[in-house]
Amino acid sequence: MDYDQTLKILLEFVEKHVLAGAGQTGSEPGLTAQTPLLEWGVLNSLRLTQLLGFIRDELQVDVSPELIVGRNFRDLDAITRLVISLHDDPARV
Known part of the structure; x- marks a missing residue:
């Protein structure tokens, strides 16, 4: 699983679904990793x-629930790295 592609997918989801659900537009300037x-x-x-x-x-x-902690979800970089690590090593789940 590629970091840049995974980040792009997650960024698009957050812009379209999460920011919109937070009452913000999907084109918030400055949304980065x-x-x-x-x-x-x-x-x-x-x-x-x-x-x-x-x-x-x-x-x-x-x-897995034990991985749902602040350090893994503080930003899109952390989320992307978590997703890649779990994809590459499913035994960690």
Whole structure:
């Protein structure tokens, strides 16, 4: 699984579904791999559940409950690295 492609997929999902659900437009300037999603309140429990469902369904990666911690979801870079590590080593799930 490629980092850049995975990041692009996740970025598009967050712009289209998560930011729109947060009452923001899908074209927020400056949304990058390092945008602090948790710190800015972009991800809450409902939006995180939507994101986890997307990761499971579209990227074919299950994130186990013990990995759902702040450091893994603080920004798109951390989420992308988590998804890639789980995809490359499904035994970690």
